[in-house]
Amino acid sequence: MTTGIKFVILGLLQKGSLSGYDVKRIVDGSTRFFWAASYGQIYPELRRLEAEGLVTGTSEPHGARARKLYRLTPAGRKALRAWLRAPAAGMELRNEALLKLFFADGLPREELPGVVAAMRADSEEVLARLREIQERVRPDPDETSKGLVLEFGIGFHGWIVNWCRAQEARLAKGGSK
Amino acid sequence: MTTGIKFVILGLLQKGSLSGYDVKRIVDGSTRFFWAASYGQIYPELRRLEAEGLVTGTSEPHGARARKLYRLTPAGRKALRAWLRAPAAGMELRNEALLKLFFADGLPREELPGVVAAMRADSEEVLARLREIQERVRPDPDETSKGLVLEFGIGFHGWIVNWCRAQEARLAKGGSK
């Protein structure tokens, strides 16, 4: 449902006009952690949104370098608000490490902590990047909700890291049981 | 990479032979929370795995009802173990509620707690189902790692529920800031 990418774009355009390239860059530095997007989605979607009348594109080249900036139309703003108010789809999670852990009975017990450690390393990396964002981007009182989402990400991955650490310790000690 | 569904099937077949229908049923009651699968993936994949020599299928009808049970071959067991030891891909998360929260500046402040509450409701539902599983399935000492994954899910969604509750309280009180 809802197609996702559509509202990622409309949402980002709230704050001003952007090129497809801009959208990609911003997504990679923010929503990527809970909603990714590729060029193969962005450019075609921008044209679809323009056809729908939800955005307008104006060509604003930089010298001889082509550049098309898109901005929300009133209809686009309305569509965005309607989506914001509609019930959201449930969370989708896909975690290969968890899948491995689930099937890890097929492995000698000593190799179990390694699987957990790999999972922890993954979240530690994300955590580091989120903290970087937190320091780089000074809190804008106008963007409470974006800060909230960032805090969620940090708490969330922090929880995972702690959980993994606890399991690693437990598995290392009580080897048998 | 890795195609995922391939190892979901191989992993489930560790414990004995299963039909495609069985695989679907088990996935829907377990791995679905971190790795889903549909019939459209399962049946074709079973035939591919048989062609690869990783599973063997034997027709074992129940009366006049057709039924094909698959079991791991030694090569299948080996492929599974190799995958278990290989580094896992990072976590993929997709959460529409979080996306809405991210763009919620476009909404009057009073509507923000509602978005968080919807997110909480989602995790509460999952949590209830995970706890049900925990009670239904008595701990099998032979399947430590499956219990671990279940505990992860419960802790994980529990964390989300608590976070949402905290934010809801904060947003309700400190309305302006």
Add this chain to the structure above:
DNA sequence: CTCTGCATGTAAAAGGTTACATGATTCC
């Protein structure tokens, strides 16, 4: 002059869901 970043795009492949068709069996 070279490297990085800006900028647009697409074709093919891969991955996945939905919806349907079909029919037997078991439980009430």
Add this chain to the structure above:
DNA sequence: GGAATCATGTAACCTTTTACATGCAGAG
């Protein structure tokens, strides 16, 4: 007899990734 569950399958569709092609601009 009817409903739920067992059981297999696929075709159409949708979404998403990957990989490539192209070229200007600015910094060093």
